[in-house]
Amino acid sequence: QVQLVQSGAEVKKPGSSVKVSCKASGGTFSSYPISWVRQAPGQGLEWMGGIIPIFGTANYAQKFQDRVTIIADESTSTAYMELSSLRSEDTAVYYCARAEGEGSGIDWFDPWGHGTLLTVSS
């Protein structure tokens, strides 16, 4: 059963960047898409984008397209999400999740990582 372990909480200043990691263990990493989903305090879930490690190409939500980079390192079974030009509204818990689906779509996410809290404050 795959488990996703994320890096620890971060505190960043506005305008800076953050890179969050998500290491998979106990299962196949390369052939399943990994997505990043964030949740602002008291708010709902918001998909940021994802990657299929074996192909290496990422797909981003339009809202984040110019600020987010998602990569995957097959050698360490680790996915990364880097978010730049941080602002206070980026304060949220960031989750990675393994995706599955038929064809080229994402039908469901399972499992999810434990989440990484990012606080953006001056």
Next chain:
Amino acid sequence: SYELTQPPSMSVSPGQTASITCSGDKLGHKYVSWYQQKPGQSPVLVIYQDKKRPSGIPERFSGSNSGNTATLTISGTQAIDEADYYCQAWDTSTVVFGGGTKLTVL
């Protein structure tokens, strides 16, 4: 962009049936999954591809999807089912989540 609409909150008495809806244009043509999230925890998949239950999810959780509405049904609701529930679908190379429904069991 595609939108999924859920009621912000609902309440149910213990032992009764809770039906949480998720609405979207021609949603019945897409697969819908549902997630349960308790305070301070990561989301957990409870239904995928409209009506399939992952291993370990109680039989009281079921799902349906037709027309413009998908429904998560919890039969014999228990206090431990109190949580936020989110629906999710895939549209035009984008993952879409509903806004979430806070289910209160009282």
